[in-house]
Amino acid sequence: MQNRLDRVGKPVVYVHLGRVFGGESLWPWIQRAFTAGEFQAIVELGRSAEPPALPAAADVTIVRLPWMSPLLERSDLVVSSGTSAPVLGSLLHRRPLLVSPNGGEQAVLAAACRRAGVAAVLDRTRGGGQLRTAADDDVMTGRTHRMSNEFAQAKSESRAAQAVEETCP
Secondary structure (H helix, E strand, O other): OHHHHHHHOOOEEEEEOOOOOOOOOOHHHHHHHOEOOOOEEEEEOOOOOOOOOOOOOEOEEEEOOOOOHHHHHHOOEEEEOOOHHHHHHHHHOOOOEEEOOOOOOHHHHHHHHHHHOOEEEOOOOOOOHHHHHHHOOHHHHHHHHHHHHHHHHHOOHHHHHHHHHHHOO
């Protein structure tokens, strides 16, 4: 996988697909955003079904892996439906988020991330245009770093929860 990412040579966006709960799949957006664009994607399938056929020109690496830390380390930005593992992973690895919730806890967690200033809402109509904007957002990145530092200093689940509550306006 590292060789493929190096060969493509574009900045990496980690996309973690969550359950869609009858909502819209991110695949149409992924196809537009990562075909002839500025970024490449690592798409973690999570519990989702196999992907549709992608254009040959799509810069998308599809994985179904039980760990995400090495993928997050390689990424500049995280796209998520708002499920807990990729949200917490992105914050621990100091990566800003684009969120596109569908259901379940996704809307609640995505809203909390937006209030905390560590996430922006993914506009599915824009394709990849908002990736650079989110990746270069110094305010959102600064808040992400601050929250990551709070998590690191917490050293316990209750302290981490308190850090989140104090960080969220």
